[in-house]
Amino acid sequence: MTRYIFVTGGVLSSLGKGLAAASLGALLKARGYKVRLRKFEPYLNVDPGTMNPNQHGEVYVTEDGAETDLDLGHYERFTGETCRASDAITTGQVYSKVIARERRGDYLGATVQVIPHITDTIKDAIVEDIEPDVDFLICEIGGTVGDIESLPFLEAIRQFLNEVGHGQTMIIHLTLVPYIASSEELKTKPTQHSVKELLHVGIQPDILLCRADRPIPEEAKRKLALFCNIRPERVIEALDVDTIYQVPVAYSVTGLDIQVLKHFGLKINPNPDFESWREIVRKIRNPKNAVTIAIVGKYISLKDAYKSLIEALAHAGIANETRVSLKWVDAVTLERVTETGPQQKSTDQVSQIWGDNDGILVPGGYGLRGAFGKMAAIGYAREKKIPFLGICFGMQLSMIEAARNLANLKDASSTEFGPTSTPLVGLLTEWLHKGVVIKRDENDDLGGTMRLGSYACHIEPGTLAHKVYGQTVIYERHRHRYEVNINYRQALENVGFKMTGMSSSGQLPTIAERNDHPWFLTMQFHPELKSRPFEPHPVFKAYIAAALVHQQTK
Numbered sequence: 091m092t093r094y095i096f097v098t099g100g101v102l103s104s105l106g107k108g109l110a111a112a113s114l115g116a117l118l119k120a121r122g123y124k125v126r127l128r129k130f131e132p133y134l135n136v137d138p139g140t141m142n143p144n145q146h147g148e149v150y151v152t153e154d155g156a157e158t159d160l161d162l163g164h165y166e167r168f169t170g171e172t173c174r175a176s177d178a179i180t181t182g183q184v185y186s187k188v189i190a191r192e193r194r195g196d197y198l199g200a201t202v203q204v205i206p207h208i209t210d211t212i213k214d215a216i217v218e219d220i221e222p223d224v225d226f227l228i229c230e231i232g233g234t235v236g237d238i239e240s241l242p243f244l245e246a247i248r249q250f251l252n253e254v255g256h257g258q259t260m261i262i263h264l265t266l267v268p269y270i271a272s273s274e275e276l277k278t279k280p281t282q283h284s285v286k287e288l289l290h291v292g293i294q295p296d297i298l299l300c301r302a303d304r305p306i307p308e309e310a311k312r313k314l315a316l317f318c319n320i321r322p323e324r325v326i327e328a329l330d331v332d333t334i335y336q337v338p339v340a341y342s343v344t345g346l347d348i349q350v351l352k353h354f355g356l357k358i359n360p361n362p363d364f365e366s367w368r369e370i371v372r373k374i375r376n377p378k379n380a381v382t383i384a385i386v387g388k389y390i391s392l393k394d395a396y397k398s399l400i401e402a403l404a405h406a407g408i409a410n411e412t413r414v415s416l417k418w419v420d421a422v423t424l425e426r427v428t429e430t431g432p433q434q435k436s437t438d439q440v441s442q443i444w445g446d447n448d449g450i451l452v453p454g455g456y457g458l459r460g461a462f463g464k465m466a467a468i469g470y471a472r473e474k475k476i477p478f479l480g481i482c483f484g485m486q487l488s489m490i491e492a493a494r495n496l497a498n499l500k501d502a503s504s505t506e507f508g509p510t511s512t513p514l515v516g517l518l519t520e521w522l523h524k525g526v527v528i529k530r531d532e533n534d535d536l537g538g539t540m541r542l543g544s545y546a547c548h549i550e551p552g553t554l555a556h557k558v559y560g561q562t563v564i565y566e567r568h569r570h571r572y573e574v575n576i577n578y579r580q581a582l583e584n585v586g587f588k589m590t591g592m593s594s595s596g597q598l599p600t601i602a603e604r605n606d607h608p609w610f611l612t613m614q615f616h617p618e619l620k621s622r623p624f625e626p627h628p629v630f631k632a633y634i635a636a637a638l639v640h641q642q643t644k
């Protein structure tokens with residue numbers, strides 16, 4: 091039987107609802123249950139694919155190619171369960187579905203309304219594509235209770251609770267209990283108001299998770315219990331922690347998982363497997379070494395824009411028992427400083443910027459702005475033999491850098507930046523006229539649209555990529571519109587840049603590496619999306635190991 095847990099948020103946003111949901115998932119999994127997580131987003135975008143990463147953070151891509159909210163990354167990292175397109179539902183999607191049905195005449199002349207048509211569609215989305223053996227489905231509701239946009243979701247949940255019954259459903263409400271310095275007190279009133287908002291739409295929370303920067307006194311908890319109609323043991327404090335991987339352990343100490351199991355009348359396994367979480371936290375807190383990695387990007391004002399990347403590097407740090415410090419380098423500033431512009435200059439000017447980094451990383455990105463700054467960084471890593479990892483845009487720019495500076499292809503560029511005589515990177519449709527026959531198979535994509543989701547990559551034995559993965563066929567997730575043009579393979583290989591991983595058709599370069607460098611690996615996909623604390627991604631694990639070697643030999 092599947093039980094449904096809805097996680098709502100009150101008072102203000104950014105309280106860590108996604109992490110709370112993911113951590114509860116981790117605890118229930120550690121107690122032997124099968125868990126799935128899903129997110130409902132009140133915004134009108136169909137998906138976050140078109141949103142600015144500086145505002146909304148990273149777009150997380152699922153195996154099956156959905157562009158989703160970054161919280162799905164937390165779900166995968168904390169529970170190890172792979173999310174699907176059906177785990178990310180937005181108001182935009184719900185309305186699109188309803189309007190399409192209306193146009194088809196499916197509503198048989200009825201007036202189409204929020205209740206019941208939108209709310210029914212939301213209720214269908216809650217239960218869609220859930221296997222019968224899933225014990226818990228945790229649904230996170232984006233936004234904050236009281237927002238106009240959240241209302242249809244809350245109404246759908248109210249109906250769902252009523253139809254499915256209290257024995258199979260539960261509401262967890264995450265709020266803030268702020269400390270007010272002038273009165274030296276933690277204040278419960280914002281939480282009381284936020285619960286009133288929920289009651290106003292007919293929903294009574296079962297558990298209150300209260301974020302606070304210091305322990306909440308028993309008296310304040312009793313007050314919250316009294317005013318919010320909740321048992322005192324179900325008012326649970328969620329204190330700030332030093333690493334996100336401490337959150338599951340911290341919640342287990344407060345008894346969150348026990349309260350959830352009691353609510354559903356389930357047996358409480360006396361030996362849950364929380365030790366692996368404690369071990370991870372121990373390793374994070376007691377590293378044996380330290381490295382610094384410079385990340386050159388354009389969205390560095392909001393670190394959430396690189397969420398999975400930051401976590402993947404942290405996982406690699408855990409695996410290497412190394413503290414990985416990140417130095418953020420703004421690609422646009424770098425471009426200005428190095429005055430590279432379309433006429434790229436010497437990489438020497440860049441050297442002063444790098445200080446003492448043990449590795450340079452150019453992650454995914456879009457557009458011309460900052461691209462030459464990134465290429466200056468790539469050229470520097472190449473010449474100075476600094477471990478280099480280029481992801482997606484980072485691979486494309488590495489190829490352009492090598493073509494321009496080593497292969498004498500001065501105009502080498504990406505058609506993403508405008509027309510070019512040397513389209514080293516371009517849309518598949520653009521190379522067709524060059525006589526490349528693209529054999530489409532199930533693993534390859536359509537030109538002109540984004541390549542999204544998991545695709546196979548075939549790795550050449552005996553290469554760095556092969557050493558890193560230990561396999562010749564791998565599956566990784568993509569999110570890009572442009573591809574490296576295989577017509578330039580020979581020109582690049584002549585200057586030491588080998589294409590060592592190819593798509594199933596053999597036409598789309600997917601991994602490339604330098605053979606004159608200790609560790610220079612680039613890839614068209616996003617390995618960071620599949621890294622998990624208990625299964626650090628081989629690419630990041632090997633990269634941090636290489637950064638350690640570099641540090642010891644320099």
Ligand code: GLN
Pocket residue numbers: 453454455456457481482483484506569570571572573
């Ligand atoms: N802008 C490039 C493309 O669309 C790379 C995208 C990315 O790095 N995710 O192909």
